[in-house]
Amino acid sequence: MDLKEKYIHRDLSWLSFNERVLEESVDARNPLMERIKFLAIFANNLDEFFMVRVAGLKRLLDADYNRKDSFGYFPQDLFSEIKNRVDQLIKKLYDIYQGKVLKDLEKNKIFLRKMEDLAPAQKKHIKKYFESTVFPIITPMAVDQGHPFPALPSRTVFFAVTLKRYEKLNLAILPIPKNIPRLLRLPSEEDEYSFILIDDIIRENLKNFFKGYRIEGNALFRVIRDSELTVNEEYTPDLLRAIEDEVKKRPKAKVVYLETEKAWASEFLEILCQGIDFPQEEVTLINGDLDLSFLFELFQEVRRPDLCYKDYIPGKIPYENIFQRISEGNFLVHVPFQSFYATVDLIRTAARDENVLAIKMTLYRTNEDSEIIKSLKEAAKNKKQVTVLVEIKARFDEEKNISWVKELEESGCHVIYGIAGIKIHSKMTLIVRKEEGRITRYVHLSTGNYNEKTARIYSDLGFFTANEDFARDISDVFNVITGYSMPSPWKRIISSPYDLRQYFFQLIDKEIDFQKRSKNGFIFAKMNSLEDTLLIDKLYEASNAGVKIQLIVRGICSLIPGIPGVSENIEVKSIVGRFLEHTRIFLFKNNGSPRLFISSADWMTRNFDKRIEVLFEIYKEDLKEHLEKILGIYWKDTLKARLLLPDRNYVRPESRDEKFNAQDHLIELYSS
Numbered sequence: 001m002d003l004k005e006k007y008i009h010r011d012l013s014w015l016s017f018n019e020r021v022l023e024e025s026v027d028a029r030n031p032l033m034e035r036i037k038f039l040a041i042f043a044n045n046l047d048e049f050f051m052v053r054v055a056g057l058k059r060l061l062d063a064d065y066n067r068k069d070s071f072g073y074f075p076q077d078l079f080s081e082i083k084n085r086v087d088q089l090i091k092k093l094y095d096i097y098q099g100k101v102l103k104d105l106e107k108n109k110i111f112l113r114k115m116e117d118l119a120p121a122q123k124k125h126i127k128k129y130f131e132s133t134v135f136p137i138i139t140p141m142a143v144d145q146g147h148p149f150p151a152l153p154s155r156t157v158f159f160a161v162t163l164k165r166y167e168k169l170n171l172a173i174l175p176i177p178k179n180i181p182r183l184l185r186l187p188s189e190e191d192e193y194s195f196i197l198i199d200d201i202i203r204e205n206l207k208n209f210f211k212g213y214r215i216e217g218n219a220l221f222r223v224i225r226d227s228e229l230t231v232n233e234e235y236t237p238d239l240l241r242a243i244e245d246e247v248k249k250r251p252k253a254k255v256v257y258l259e260t261e262k263a264w265a266s267e268f269l270e271i272l273c274q275g276i277d278f279p280q281e282e283v284t285l286i287n288g289d290l291d292l293s294f295l296f297e298l299f300q301e302v303r304r305p306d307l308c309y310k311d312y313i314p315g316k317i318p319y320e321n322i323f324q325r326i327s328e329g330n331f332l333v334h335v336p337f338q339s340f341y342a343t344v345d346l347i348r349t350a351a352r353d354e355n356v357l358a359i360k361m362t363l364y365r366t367n368e369d370s371e372i373i374k375s376l377k378e379a380a381k382n383k384k385q386v387t388v389l390v391e392i393k394a395r396f397d398e399e400k401n402i403s404w405v406k407e408l409e410e411s412g413c414h415v416i417y418g419i420a421g422i423k424i425h426s427k428m429t430l431i432v433r434k435e436e437g438r439i440t441r442y443v444h445l446s447t448g449n450y451n452e453k454t455a456r457i458y459s460d461l462g463f464f465t466a467n468e469d470f471a472r473d474i475s476d477v478f479n480v481i482t483g484y485s486m487p488s489p490w491k492r493i494i495s496s497p498y499d500l501r502q503y504f505f506q507l508i509d510k511e512i513d514f515q516k517r518s519k520n521g522f523i524f525a526k527m528n529s530l531e532d533t534l535l536i537d538k539l540y541e542a543s544n545a546g547v548k549i550q551l552i553v554r555g556i557c558s559l560i561p562g563i564p565g566v567s568e569n570i571e572v573k574s575i576v577g578r579f580l581e582h583t584r585i586f587l588f589k590n591n592g593s594p595r596l597f598i599s600s601a602d603w604m605t606r607n608f609d610k611r612i613e614v615l616f617e618i619y620k621e622d623l624k625e626h627l628e629k630i631l632g633i634y635w636k637d638t639l640k641a642r643l644l645l646p647d648r649n650y651v652r653p654e655s656r657d658e659k660f661n662a663q664d665h666l667i668e669l670y671s672s
Contacts, residue, residue, distance in 0.1 A: 003072025040295035055226035149275035154225035182294040221260035315670030340455035351379035358385035358432040367453040380412035441471035521547035522589035529556040562646035577640035637662035
């Protein structure tokens, strides 16, 4: 088969995923303010796609790279297809925003006003706000022979203003400040919410910035820049400083996307494109408000519980002492349906427990004002040995993680920044405790980050154990990461970048053998993304052997199900709903004695080859049964699931049975 017939390109599959996010904004089953948030998520996702994927593609184009990728695409062909798909998605975004969402907001007395709609009292309020807050912090930037074209920060909205004096045309750039909210709430009736964009306030008052000049025209625009870091990690003497230096270069990185309002004078668009070195034929023209991620602000400002998801109380694991609870037996926590408290409490209790000698932990992403960070600093002050690996290369969190590194070091923690050439993506904690004259080690492993904020909106699994085999393995992993040590043979875990793909191959091969012998080969896997072509080929091989395969893949899925003679025994679903599905669970039927695994890794090439990941098997029977139950619940979903068809389109499943929402069911399951 031609590669294009055999796989869906990972970037095109990602765009399909983001379209599924966009579809949630028109799903009437979602409360209105939640639909607003899906619009904002879509817009934010698309920006990040340009910052990373399109940026990387443009680097190939600039280098005249002309070889097919692993999905069968030349860079030029892929860029052209991405541009067409993105243009369609942006049109769909604004059709939904302007044709549906704004009208639904108005029906619920939530208004995004324009200047011509305002009452006198609202205009007075705006005038005061402009003079006291907006005008003092904005600095217009002239563009002429004496004023070089300014550096334009990525994802900032700007005005381009054309001015005339003595018949000479001039161009000025005026940034919309990012240190004040993009939305201003206006005085209104008690049961109303009225807002106006800062863009419109500034536009109304442009003359205040250009006294003595006549304004000929103005238009909003924004740029997105390449955010990839180019660090030669193998040869840099100080990885932390190298990453810091690269982050500082981002404001002047290559522009990979430019969008403007349609009302734009072509001669000045040419000047703008020349100033930022961007091809004019690639400019995206927007007929509406730019950068709809401001809808996150709207979601935060409108206090209407009736227009949001119904609140719930996460289930809580009952215990008095977290160490005692873990000693009684392994257990799982499924956030956000169950509380993240046990994870936070484990670190907090360890920090204060006089019998705890050491804490070792990996941090990939965490949140502002993190209780876990506070506890780690407290543990160091309490004279415990605290070792923290902070992955400073975690994309878009580099600056935040560099800040955590410095804070933790100042408090006395031993901090590792990462390993050259590889990311440490596994989520693990090891606590060493003295108990009755002996050492006991407690382990926590997770599919998700140590982040209290995302633990309320991401679906993840955390595993708690005091099993000595697990403890020995994880202790060995930390020795490999923090020092110079080759790993011993693992007893309970499998790790990338050396063994993980091959281990999955072995598990799949066993199912092929069982299918040949007993006709009962079966694989069920749930993950975020599937794009490793080697593993996809192995799944195709299993399908051809008759193995039944069910996959729940939230985002990228490069595998095409249902192709006769290739993948006819494979079914693929994607679930996009209230919570971001982040769990990675793998089930292999194993001739009727199922084996179940949890992992930090997706089935992506980067997870197998360029990251340290951990896969581990669940042995306790009640936990295995629970994981099987979770997979079954998700597979039953008829409301938030989409089926991937052989034609590469995703459709909602047709069901004559009761409508079923897996996430809602899990809320009820854990609260009962």
